[in-house]
Amino acid sequence: MKIEEVVKSEKIDFLGIPPEYFLLGLMSAFENRFQTMADNVMKEISWKQFFAIICINMCKEPPTINELSEILGSSHQNVKQILLKLEKKDFIKFQEDKADKRKQRIVLTQKCMKFCQDGNQNSVQIMQKMFHGIKPAQIQTTIKTIIKMDENLK
Numbered sequence: 001m002k003i004e005e006v007v008k009s010e011k012i013d014f015l016g017i018p019p020e021y022f023l024l025g026l027m028s029a030f031e032n033r034f035q036t037m038a039d040n041v042m043k044e045i046s047w048k049q050f051f052a053i054i055c056i057n058m059c060k061e062p063p064t065i066n067e068l069s070e071i072l073g074s075s076h077q078n079v080k081q082i083l084l085k086l087e088k089k090d091f092i093k094f095q096e097d098k099a100d101k102r103k104q105r106i107v108l109t110q111k112c113m114k115f116c117q118d119g120n121q122n123s124v125q126i127m128q129k130m131f132h133g134i135k136p137a138q139i140q141t142t143i144k145t146i147i148k149m150d151e152n153l154k
Helices: 001-008 019-042 047-058 067-074 074-088 110-130 136-153
Strands: 092-095 106-110
Touching: 019 047, 019 110, 047 067, 047 074, 047 106, 047 110, 067 106, 074 092, 106 110
Parallel strands: none
Antiparallel strands: 092 106
16 A cells, blocks of 8 residues: 555545654655565565665774664674674675774675665665655755754764
């Protein structure tokens, strides 16, 4: 069922719900739908695993688990589980930090880079479809709102 169908549904009463609560629920429902779609498209890895890869790739230097946990907004244990699954599939490897031997850095493998490159066109098409008809100013407003909400949580 699409979100607009849920909103118009006779089975649910959205009257009287403060817009902040509605927005939070909408974001949660969207994330669930997006994750399901992404999991089905990628097949080999999950959306959460792919999001970790995206974040690792964006780091200026290979991150530690703690650094990645902070970026992902998830616990060390959850991130470790995601990484162990990616390591088992040969998408990442752990390397000893050159400056501090106690730290393990997360590095993307060639297999991972090929996977990302091969799926790039599909990702572009999905993003274009998802953001169709949404103006850049609307996207910027949404980004600012979510960043502010995140700051307030901290």
